[in-house]
Amino acid sequence: MVNIRSLDPSASPLDYYGAELRRLREEANLSQAELGSILYCTASLIGQIETAKKVPTRQFSERLDAALLTGGVFSRLVGLVLRSQLPTWFQAYAEMEAKATYISTYQSQMVYGLLQTEAYARAVLATGLPDNLEDLVAARLDRQRILDGKNPPLTWVVLDEAALCRPVGGRAVMRNQLAHLLSFADQRWVRVQVLPFAAGEHASLIGSFNLLRFGDDPDVVYTEDLIAGHTTANPETVREAGLRYAHLQASALSVEDSAELILCVMEERYGDQRGPDQHALA
Secondary structure, three states, rough: OOOOOOOOOOOOOOHHHHHHHHHHHHHOOOOOOHHHHOOOOOOHHHHHHOOOOOOOOOHHHHHHHHOOOOOOHHHHHHHHHHOOOHHHHHHHHHHHHOOOOOEEEEOOOOOOOHHHHHHHHHHHHHHHOOHHHHHHHHHHHHHHHHOOOOOOOOEEEEEEEEHHHOOOOOOOHHHHHHHHHHHHHOOEEEEEHHHHHHOOOOOOOOOOOOEEEEEOOOOOEEEEOOOOOOOOOOOOHHHOOOOOHHHHHOOOOHHHHHHHHHHHHHHHOOOOOOOOOOOOOO
């Protein structure tokens, strides 16, 4: 008899997901192989998810709901599962981010997480040498779903020019990332400004920060250090952050000029530089 790992459904969202998958699969009188055949995946994958050894994707969850006629249970649950893969200190911020009506962020070193491509996100997250890199990537991409919802937050991003010039992940990854930034030009709810090197000293030389606003709750400011993140609703801190952000926006290029600079950097730094003995790099 196969030794089935016993799960405590209350241990984590991932354990609960696995326990529910096993319970509903058995209620449907399906073996792991039979369910895998329906979902076009292996029995091994079903087993790994049922034993909380692998994190399910949103696509897997949607197919699972359709196969087991669960009324969207797993599609709703997978969001909690993916969020639980985020660092503990970041999970509270991710919940607030999903509820915000207005997000304003200044990023001094890299592209804002909600605007990152999968390859760029993987390169950024890999720098921390995590054991669960793919799970972290999946969680970051899932966070981005708030921009595609019915009522997305107004998201205003000021990127330091350094974020465009640092070749995170290599030339091809950066070219695709900058092209992705340009794709937001036609979106009403996302605006990207670039703070150019020519601006010199500015209001946030100390580093990056996010300012979240809500319909009824107090505004909050979020910052990170090397180890963890810090969130505060202190009115004086929020007021100071708002003032600094206004100065950053005033020093940054317009949205239109920012798009031109992004395009220029994309072509000049990360364009096709094929030489006589080189393959296309992008």
